[in-house]
Amino acid sequence: MTRVLHVLPGLAVGGTEMALLRLVGSTSGIEHRVITLTSHDDLKPDLEKLGVRVDSLMMSRNPLTWYRVLKLRKFVGRFVPDIVQSWLYAADLALVFIGAGQNMRRIWNIRQSETRLINRQLHLYLMQRVAALLSKMIPDQIVYCGEVAQVAHQRIGYSKSKAAVIPNGIDVDKYRSDEVAGAAVRKELGIADDVFVFGLVGRYDPLKNQQLLLNAFSAVAARRESVVLILAGRGIDNANIDLVEFIQQHNLNGKVQLLGPRSDVPRILAALDCHVLASISEGWPNVLAEAMATKVYCISTPVGDAPTILDGCGVVLSDYRAGSLAAAMFDAVDMKKELRNSFGSRARKRVKAEFSLGQFSHSYQELYTGAKP
Numbered sequence: 001m002t003r004v005l006h007v008l009p010g011l012a013v014g015g016t017e018m019a020l021l022r023l024v025g026s027t028s029g030i031e032h033r034v035i036t037l038t039s040h041d042d043l044k045p046d047l048e049k050l051g052v053r054v055d056s057l058m059m060s061r062n063p064l065t066w067y068r069v070l071k072l073r074k075f076v077g078r079f080v081p082d083i084v085q086s087w088l089y090a091a092d093l094a095l096v097f098i099g100a101g102q103n104m105r106r107i108w109n110i111r112q113s114e115t116r117l118i119n120r121q122l123h124l125y126l127m128q129r130v131a132a133l134l135s136k137m138i139p140d141q142i143v144y145c146g147e148v149a150q151v152a153h154q155r156i157g158y159s160k161s162k163a164a165v166i167p168n169g170i171d172v173d174k175y176r177s178d179e180v181a182g183a184a185v186r187k188e189l190g191i192a193d194d195v196f197v198f199g200l201v202g203r204y205d206p207l208k209n210q211q212l213l214l215n216a217f218s219a220v221a222a223r224r225e226s227v228v229l230i231l232a233g234r235g236i237d238n239a240n241i242d243l244v245e246f247i248q249q250h251n252l253n254g255k256v257q258l259l260g261p262r263s264d265v266p267r268i269l270a271a272l273d274c275h276v277l278a279s280i281s282e283g284w285p286n287v288l289a290e291a292m293a294t295k296v297y298c299i300s301t302p303v304g305d306a307p308t309i310l311d312g313c314g315v316v317l318s319d320y321r322a323g324s325l326a327a328a329m330f331d332a333v334d335m336k337k338e339l340r341n342s343f344g345s346r347a348r349k350r351v352k353a354e355f356s357l358g359q360f361s362h363s364y365q366e367l368y369t370g371a372k373p
Contacts, residue, residue: 002369033079129157
């Protein structure tokens with residue numbers, strides 16, 4: 001049995017962490033183990049239910065804890081993995097400290113496409129440049145979640161000879177159209193059947209760009225009476241002062257609902273008429289494919305691999321302006337339901353054909369057993 005040790009910064013709920021959870025649950029003949037650099041462990045119980053042991057180095061932003069990365073080598077020595085796979089830049093760099101192993105392969109997993117300095121995230125910018133220098137020495141392979149991420153990282157110096165692209169996979173049985181569930185969510189939220197519901201599922205983060213969506217929705221709500229916007233994700237609740245103040249200042253009370261983190265994302269998506277991805281940085285946006293699998297009409301900024309994922313099954317903006325997004329949202333509201341549904345049906349067919357969980361797990365299975373993905 002092949003033994004794979006996964007190293008990542010933490011297990012807070014996010015796209016990368018959920019991809020790991022899906023991978024562990026869908027591969028066979030693989031013994032997985034997880035090491036986190038920090039103590040963020042929201043998904044730890046989910047992994048343990050799958051029989052995966054999870055350990056933590058208990059590092060934090062306090063530099064006095066950074067020495068604990070040296071313990072990673074001890075964990076590797078105890079588990080004796082065939083493969084050590086890192087997820088996200090901090091974990092990629094941590095592989096420097098595991099030492100060399102004659103029969104151990106080291107795999108980096110790149111999960112985002114943005115390599116510019118944006119939103120003052122200097123630490124990410126610097127880690128990417130250091131990793132680019134080390135990419136020719138440390139990893140045996142570099143797996144990208146999408147083609148845009150591969151091109152962007154190779155442009156700043158990442159090794160080209162070690163590259164492979166494995167897109168994320170969606171559980172199309174979990175994410176599917178469900179009118180009953182959608183109607184139940186609307187009832188719970190007090191939304192009438194004839195109201196057009198926009199939505200975005202994703203944590204509160206400048207890179208997720210909820211502000212762009214709010215600006216665009218404000219313009220739509222001023223001219224269309226029966227519209228509502230649902231926002232769900234970590235940090236998206238009434239404790240978020242920025243969001244609450246925007247809603248109040250733009251008279252959007254009752255028009256924008258802040259749901260916070262939800263464990264029933266398939267139900268939330270089933271309640272939408274249109275999902276809007278407003279991000280300025282993504283690698284391979286899971287939620288876009290999840291909405292597509294649910295047959296929801298989708299609008300997206302031209303971020304990461306979103307244009308490739310949608311491929312004509314929805315609308316991809318040409319820029320990141322609120323006016324452009326508002327125009328696309330007006331079109332969605334005014335579009336005949338039959339046409340909107342046809343986009344949703346085509347979107348689900350595309351996800352099933354190109355981005356299923358089975359294809360995702362099969363590609364990693366081949367990677368782990370030595371075949372080229």
